[in-house]
Amino acid sequence: MINISAKLEEALNRTLIKVFPKENRSSKTASILKGSNLVPASKPEFGDFQINCALSLAKEIKQSPRVIAKQIADQLQNDNEFIKICNPPLIAGPGFINLSINSKTLISEIHFRLNDKRLGVPLKQFSRKKTGEGKINNRVIIDFSSPNIAKEMHVGHLRSTIIGDSLARVLEFCGYEVLRLNHVGDWGTQFGMLITHLKEVVPEALHTKDVVEISDLVNFYRKAKKRFDEDKTFQSKSRSEVVNLQAGDQDSLIAWQLLCNQSRKEFQKIYDRLDIKLTERGESFYNKFLVDVINDLKIKNLLINDQGAQCIFLNGLVGKDGKPQPIIIQKSDGGFNYATTDLAAIKYRLTPPPHGDGAFRLIYVTDAGQASHFYGVFQIAKLANWIPAHCQIEHVPFGLVQGEDGKKLKTRSGETIKLVDLLDEAIQRARKDLKDRLKNESRCENESFIDQVSNTVGIAAIKYADLSQNRVSNYQFSFDKMLSLQGNTAPYLLYALVRIAGISRKGGDLNKSCNNFQFNEPQEWILIRKILHFDSIVAEVEKELLPNRLCGYLFELSQIFNRFYDQVPILKASEPSRTSRLALCSITADTLKLGMSLLGIPTLERM
């Protein structure tokens, strides 16, 4: 109801100018009336929107809130645009004005939704600031997932990957050009030992293509790490290997590529299963810009040499000992660290093409533990003037994944859980649930149906459980809860869609149009109002970057639909109710499908 609320807002502003002429407003009155005075109703029984400003004005203009509310309400009814879309305002409680949209307007919105693929969600209007290519700049970079080369993806990558993907989908839908960047850990000291180990174990890999399948990279990493910890000679070889690599030695680069490619294949398997698209651009990409970062900071007099390291001291950053806390940009041995790389990345991402990405909004989806790191890095970028005024850069933090014991999620033996295993277990459990149900209901389905359903349900459950929680807090991982058939879970939402598909199979034409919809039941009106809220929810997620708001909405929509389905006959209803109700089913299905797709979750016809 974004367009309706905009119209009401305009009508309200016209009204407020009449009731409180601008020239007569005290500064306090003006500040109260500045900004939006129309808010969504706090409860359904209060209507669709409410106006609260009578309460805040009472003291200032020395009139009772209800008297003020009456003046506003009376004046609203003189506004032609207002009376077209809204029922007469009601004054309630101490001085609230409750507004409810009239049924004619609601029905015409329903007609509009039936033919609108975007379901009322407007394309975002971007600032007219141009990119280097001369287009209006709508480019956003979302930095998410970011596993480390030669290590397996584990639960730690789950939230970043799932939340980042959903945010990318939402922003794309809103009209952004989204660059999804996978900032993989493909550079650093660990490559010394990996390459040394590789050269010794499978030397032929360097000169012959595809002779090595490092099928278990983790194992490979472990062995290299073990040797590094135990063997002094290996250690020194590894250290010089890092130097070789950074100096661009041919063999070292080949070995490095080999490791990266192998990891890439492993990562891709997971991304394919999760249906997540990412552009890989690892840390190594920024190597050639690191020196420029140091030079630029030097020129701007921001660097301080402290014990041989190039540092920046930010105001207010204090260390354990109470002394100012530096951020190290260049180590005393001349090497760079992650702060340097992140700074180079910010610079590159904001620089217009062809020397950078030219994005105007940067989003980093990483765990909350990195909050202070990003705070520091963003501050430095600001000090160095790398962030143009129209650009925004934000860290989107999320909490830990915990087990049902409230502790960090681990296997029984205390090891990190592999992401593959997590997906497999969810699917396998979904499969078992499905088979039990088929047996109980004496249904018979073929293997491919069972595969498809359990796969979809399992992945959906994992994604939805993560997304449905406010990302800031820690999240308690539980297979039982996420796969449960009741409550705010993926299976519950999927089931609502399956019910609608069932209606369609049993002869309900969901594409039939009609121009005399008729709704008589309260369940219908509740559903209509919920459906029409979709657009403002998407707008909210775009702004707040909180996918759980969308999940909460979809769950409530499913609940309201289930109630409607349970209490109001559809196929057996007489016309025009039958067609009217089928239309509601149709838009509910479209809304659920679109909403789920913004979460990165596919849907089913039967389950």
Add this chain to the structure above:
RNA sequence: GGGGCUGUAGCUCAGUUGGAUAGAGCGACGGUUUCCUAAACCGUAGGUCGUGGGUUCAAGUCCCGCCAGCCCCGCCA
């Protein structure tokens, strides 16, 4: 020591930026199936919003203090 996040029903969590009697789900208890998938629906019980102050017509929400838990803090990312 400094900083961040969290604290809401037995459990897991919402709470749309200060609005009306604080909401869901699970679990518990009770009910509903000649009818579109009952994987559903309806009802009951359950609260000093960690705590103490403050701001105001109005505070779970804003400010200050305190308590508890988790996380981060010099050459790892």
